[in-house]
Amino acid sequence: MLYTVSETLLSLCINSLSARYTNLTKCKMGKISFKPRTNTNGTIGVSINYSHKAHIDKVPFQKKVSGVTIAPNEFNKTTGRVINRKDAGELNKLIQALLSDVEYCLAECERNGVEPFKRNLDTEYEKLQHLKTLAPAAKKILGRTLDMLRSELAELEKQVTLKKLEIEQEEKDQGVHVSKLFTSHIDSFLKENTTLKPSSIKNYTSLKSIIENWKPTLNITDINKTLLNNFREYLTTNKDTRVIDHEAMSIEKEINPEFNDIIYIKGMRNSSVRELLQKMKIVYYFYADKFGYDISSVKKWKSGLKKVQNDKVVFLSKDELEAVTHMPTETDQELIHRDFYVFMANTGLRFVDALKVRKHHIQEIDGGLKIKILQEKTTKMVEVPVTADALRVLEFHNYNFAFDKETGTGIKYTAQVGYFMNKMMKRADIGCYTLIRTNFKNNVGKEDNTKLKRELILSHTARKTFINKSLNDGMKITAIKNIVGHSELDMIMNVYGDGSLNTDEMSKAGWVMPTESSTSKMKIA
Incomplete structure (x- = not known):
């Protein structure tokens, strides 16, 4: 035919x-x-x-x-x-x-x-x-209409780009040019908001770095629902992380025994992606009125990422904490890092707050010794009863865990806490078993059984240890709410009480408090 x-x-x-x-x-x-x-x-x-x-x-x-x-x-x-x-x-x-x-x-x-x-x-x-x-001539007819439209669109886009450059150059000549690069807006945002907390500044700086790798020419006028969807897709599936993909490396080694490169997991977790997207929208909203951006469609946009937690909160059990408290050390650095971890696990303080504690923060309040300190993250004053172990390590290290340049000892980075704890726990055979966790990325949960528990003991797990030991041993949940905050408590359980936080409550939870003799010997600053 x-x-x-x-x-x-x-x-x-x-x-x-x-x-x-x-x-x-x-x-x-x-x-x-x-x-x-x-x-x-x-x-x-x-x-x-x-x-x-x-x-x-x-x-x-x-x-x-x-x-x-x-x-x-x-x-x-x-x-x-x-x-x-x-x-x-x-x-x-x-x-x-x-x-x-x-x-x-x-x-x-x-x-x-x-x-x-x-x-x-x-x-x-x-x-x-x-x-x-x-024949090719007939095929050309079949695709001619679509090809012609695409060609026309490409030419129009080229003309628009040239016109934008022309306008930008004219603005520069007249001294009225304002960079529309989104990364420039992040810089301006940080300069104009001088009261941001260090953790927030770190998040905005991270957002800038990611955009520079993903789409360095991104203009703030390009922000719309489609772009937000594309950015979310990049963050959840293509963004390189610093986590090694052991499974992928094992597969590669089976295929090629000489393979010795490191493969990193691609795609960030839900919580991190939600945070970055929120920061992007905040910067966009901040300049919307100033430059007349239409934010109506962006405001209606939702990330679609569920706010889910990993199903394993890593912390030391009561017996493991006892073993860690007395595990042997071989160097001064190991000693101070072990004691600093014990101090955080006995107070529930965050790394940044625990590192700032000095003798003048220890005060006698309501008949007992307490650490009274302004928390950096929440900017709220907190009073933490001092346990016997917390007081012991404070006194031993002269109420100062901070790094000393002259001696080369002390606490400097959060990562060092995990490094030394893992090293000492391995030697003492503590936490040397696999801990299976479920991580969530892009609303999909995946079990991770690639790490031993001791490898997961980082500085923040001391805080989790304090929370879980206290709750499991009977302390009222509201008695520690001012230390750890509601969001972290809700992640563990939902219990209500009178909220009193005192030596009796700490004792009920199994924490050993200082004796009257040790309290009376101490001179309160």
């Missing part, structure tokens, strides 16, 4: 472009379905069927999707999509392409005024396949 390139063919080509997006619900004369075909080796192929509602054809119109061979559990028959495979996207494109061809044939039957019986669909399908294999 021969066909010539004519006005009719050109019309057919143009119709094919529009007909490819016919909705399945428009197939009024019958039904399109996806049919798995079982192969002899247990795999399945996929066919697309069309059954006319009159059921005249004994065998329905059926076409096989080329290049799709999968396991039975990797296909959703209802949606017609491949699932649970890394190459699902590419395979689904093949299925969608054939589906578009079938829809095109149905549309041609309707356009020609014939019923979409199998024989008519076979004819239209043959025409379509012949059209696809025509």
Whole structure:
């Protein structure tokens, strides 16, 4: 059967472009379905069927999707999509392409005024396949309209870019140019907001660094829902982290025994992504009024990332804390890092606050010794009863854990706490067992069993140890709310009480408090 390139063919080509997006619900004369075909080796192929509602054809119109061979559990028959495979996207494109061809044939039957019986669909399908294999001139006709539109769009975009550069240069010449780079706005935001906490400044600085790697030319005027979706996708799937992907490295070593590179996990966790997206929106809102940006669509945008916690809060058990308190040390640095961890685990103070404690912070309040200090994160004053172990290590280190340049000893970084604790715990055989955790990225939970518990004992776990030991041993949850904050308590349990925080409450929870003799010997500053 021969066909010539004519006005009719050109019309057919143009119709094919529009007909490819016919909705399945428009197939009024019958039904399109996806049919798995079982192969002899247990795999399945996929066919697309069309059954006319009159059921005249004994065998329905059926076409096989080329290049799709999968396991039975990797296909959703209802949606017609491949699932649970890394190459699902590419395979689904093949299925969608054939589906578009079938829809095109149905549309041609309707356009020609014939019923979409199998024989008519076979004819239209043959025409379509012949059209696809025509000479380059005919193929050019098939794609000419779309190519022409794309070419016109590219030219218009080029003109817009040139016009923007022209305006920017004119602004510079007149001395009125304001950089629209989003990273420049972050710098300005930090300069104008001088009361930000160090942790917030760190987050904004991190956001700037990530944008410089992702899209350095990003303008603040480019912020919209589409861009936020793209940025979220980058953060959750492509952003490099500092966490080693042991599973991927094992697979690579099996394939190539000489492989010795380090592979890092890609994609940040939900909590980190939510924080960065929030910071981006804050900067955008801050300058919206000044420059007249329309923030209505951005305000309605939601990240879609659930606020979920890892299901394992890492902390030392009561027995493990006791063992850590007395585990042997070999150097002065090991000694001070062990004692500093014990101090944090006995007070619940954050790293930054515990490091600032000096003798004048120890005061006698309501008949007992307490640390009275202004918390850096919350900017609230807190009073923490001093346990016997906390007082012992404070006195031993002369009420100062900070790094001393002259002696080269002391606490300097949070990471050093984890390093020395892991080293000492390994030697003392404490926490040398696998701790399985579930991490959440992009709303998907994944079990992680690659680390021993001792490898997860970082500085902040001392705070978790204090919370969990106190709660498990009977201290009222509200009695420690002013130390750890509501959000962290809600993560563990929801209990209410009178909120008193005193020596009696600490004793009830199993903390050993200083004796009257040791308290009286100490001169309060």
